Amino acid sequence: MNERIAEELKEAMKSGDKFKLSVLRMLKSALQLEKISKKHELTDDEVSAVIKKQVKLRKDSITEFQKYGKLDEVQKLEQEIAILNVYLPEEMSEEEIIKVIDEVFKELQPTSMKEMGSIMKELNTRITNADMSLVSKIVRERLS
Numbered sequence: 001m002n003e004r005i006a007e008e009l010k011e012a013m014k015s016g017d018k019f020k021l022s023v024l025r026m027l028k029s030a031l032q033l034e035k036i037s038k039k040h041e042l043t044d045d046e047v048s049a050v051i052k053k054q055v056k057l058r059k060d061s062i063t064e065f066q067k068y069g070k071l072d073e074v075q076k077l078e079q080e081i082a083i084l085n086v087y088l089p090e091e092m093s094e095e096e097i098i099k100v101i102d103e104v105f106k107e108l109q110p111t112s113m114k115e116m117g118s119i120m121k122e123l124n125t126r127i128t129n130a131d132m133s134l135v136s137k138i139v140r141e142r143l144s
Helices: 002-015 018-038 044-067 071-085 094-108 113-126 132-143
Strands: none
Touching (some): 002 018, 018 044, 018 071, 044 071, 094 113, 094 132, 113 132
């Protein structure tokens, strides 16, 4: 995955796509920081985790910019997310998420909100490519 990002960075330089180039440079920088902190070459899973973190940061920023009516910034961040999403595996659909949540609820048979932590811990091992805030919301609704 690292090679793919590096290759597309070169292509963006050659084509003069400054916006994509800036997003890929930022991503490359985040990957480099993670590589330094882990003290080894990143696996594809670790690269995906860094990209997911970058997407989450942008989604959080979008929420803030929408509060203050900065729609031009929102649009820019959405474009950045679109570029980053190209490198991520396709996310699970809500139906697939609900199916996994159903399985976990059958196994653990939670009775109160106090068990939210153990449920989420189990779901984190089973759900790898999904919006965990959505998962958390669904679980919270089920428990209440």
